[in-house]
Amino acid sequence: MEVYLSAVLQGLCLVAIALGVYLSMKIFNIPDITTDGSYTLGGAVTAVLLTHHQSLLVTVPAVMLAGAIAGAFTGLIHTKLKINALLAGILVMTALYSVNLTIMGRSNIPLLNMSSIFNVVNLSSNPDYNTLFIVLIIVAVLILALGFLLKTDFGIAMRATGDSEQMVRAMGVNTDRMKIIGLALANALTALSGFLMTQFQGYADINMGIGIVITGLGSVIIAETIIxxxxxxxxxxxxxxxxxxxxxxxxxxxxxxxIGVDxxxxxxxxxxxxLLIVSLPRLSFRKQYD
Known part of the structure; x- marks a missing residue:
């Protein structure tokens, strides 16, 4: 049972990255690979600031700002230099490896016996349940904030940019600016996941972001299938x-x-x-019309 509770906690900590991928891929139709680097960036900034005894009120904005800057660079490369969005993300992700290593100063920073966001408030005597309650509150705030943003005029313009860029541009909306802001917001959320996971697992590692984009993508695909x-x-x-x-x-x-998988x-x-969750809807659709 503890294994599944830990999985739920990890899943909730990674919700922000899933929301970031949802924003970049489903709102803007941009496959953003910056995710792998900005997730580690969030962890690196978190570890360095916490080991220097900075408060969470300083750490959280710094983490999200760092992620937003990384996403904005991807957006600038894509929109201003007219480079394919996938390649732009790969370039920034590659550069972030060196940036993250420079910030950390070494490949791994442990955070053992240090206060974290999960023990700053005691909502339950059980540490796991306390973590669960805190992360649920964070997730609820993220959903409400992002849901509200996407329903504003600005959010509708963002969604329209992904649906029909030419039409929105004809209406006088700066679509390049929308993409840059959207990618900045998506990577700020991704960095926030790095912030949460670093404290949950008790360390930051330079390789913690390798392949993490598939986690966000898988989460979005599961949701999209139901949607x-x-x-x-x-x-x-x-x-x-x-x-x-x-x-x-x-x-x-x-x-x-x-079940024993290595x-x-x-x-x-x-x-x-x-691959399975991507393929099932298509296989079902084909079978229906064969």
Missing amino acids: NWRRITSIQVSLILVVCGAVVFQLVLAFALV ANLLKLVTALFV
Whole structure:
């Protein structure tokens, strides 16, 4: 049972990255690989500031600002230099490896016996439940804030940019600016996941972000499958399904470990699971019309 509770906690900590991927891929139709680097960047900034005894009131804005700057660079390279969005993300992600290593000063920073966001408030005598309550509050705030943003005039302009860029540009909206801001916001959320996971696991590592984009992508695909199946149009419900997708994704990985799958094969299991959830709707659709 503890394995599954840990998986739920990890899934909730990774909700912000899932929301970031949802924003970049489903709102702007941009496959943003910056995610791998900005996630580690969030962890690196968190570890350095906490080891220098900075408060969470300083750490959280600094982490999100760092992630936003990384995303903005990707947006600038894509929109101003007219470089393919995928390549722009790869370039920034590659550069961030050196940036993260420079920030950390070494490949790994432990945070053992240090206060974290999960023990700054005691909502339960059980540490795991206390962590659960705190992370649920954070997730609720993220859903409400992002849901509210996407329903504002600015948010509608963002969504329209992804749906029909030429039409929005004809209406006088600066689509390049929208993309830059959107990618900055997406990577700020990704860095926030790095902030949460670093404290949850008790260390920051230079390689912690390798392949993390597949986690966010898998979470979004799970949500999208349900959204298309039920024909959901509500932004708020869609965001909640993304949260559920992040938790389900981690539960599947936990189940794989419980049944005895070698931990060395976990990345393979992850890739196969994402392939499965991507393929099932298409296979069902083909079967229906064959």
